[in-house]
Amino acid sequence: MVFLRTTETNGACFIRTDQLDGETDWKLRLAVPATQKLDSNEELFSMDATVYAEKPQKDIHNFIGNFAKHDTETEESLGVENTVWAGTVVASGRLLGLVVYTGAETRSVMNNAAPRSKIGLLDLEINNLTKLLFLAVLGLTLVMMCLKGFGGPWYRYFFRFLLLFSYIIPISICLLSFLETFSFVILELAFVKLSFVSVNKHTLAITNRLVASPKCWFKKTPN
Structure with a gap:
């Protein structure tokens, strides 16, 4: 999911990824500046913008994307700090985002390997x-x-x-x-x-x- 807006005034929030990668420390995520500056969440539905996301992959530490707002001709690059993967927990505030990967395309499902039988x-x-x-x-x-x-x-x-x-x-x-x-x-x-x-x-x-x-x-x- 691409992180668009949050209730925090600084446009940042923390998430827990212990269920995804086993790390207990909180990760910092930043909202897209163009959408965080909006006065209300309803303005997102009337915005003329496009989000480009890379093809699904297993790497949870990298992301390449692009956010383009056509009415003002602004374009911003997206990284892993602008994403919230499935299986993570929001630790501070509330957020609003755009879902780009679902089902088998999510990082959590792609990293689930089939169990192997143990042989002595x-x-x-x-x-x-x-x-x-x-x-x-x-x-x-x-x-x-x-x-x-x-x-x-x-x-x-x-x-x-x-x-x-x-x-x-x-x-x-x-x-x-x-x-x-x-x-x-x-x-x-x-x-x-x-x-x-x-x-x-x-x-x-x-x-x-x-x-x-x-x-x-x-x-x-x-x-």
Whole structure:
């Protein structure tokens, strides 16, 4: 949004951008001088002016634009200090602006990256080793087919050799990753169970002390 007017007399206001870039300090934004000098907000609707804005991009620290007022033939350049991005919060005063980017064109949406799945180093090494072994199996199969020849139903022999050499890829490689994940889950569950038992024993000890505490005797008063 291009910052046109504000309720502050100096034509400036502060915004918070912590939800956009994570910075907690306030940013200074300046209204366009030609529109800030107007007597009321209603004069904006009768103004003959044009705003030029650059194409949407991810960079939230740069902006190139232009504001042209045709009746007085005044032209002013616009920078990032004259903009208020979506996702920011106005910290001082109130402002009025012209929306130039909406939906998927806003900086906040364009900077949202798709979440990536995390893969451990062991899984990556196992995948690379499996690929190398598969290439070795495929190479041995081609060598055996070249020695036998491609006459007749060669595709049957190709799959036979491929099935024969497939035992080069041990199933233990796949089981290793599964056992690693399974053992981690078991250890986590055991730790949670031990913590729960220790809490229960502590609670039981407190309860036993309360039960074993001496009783209070009340003295009977005469009527």
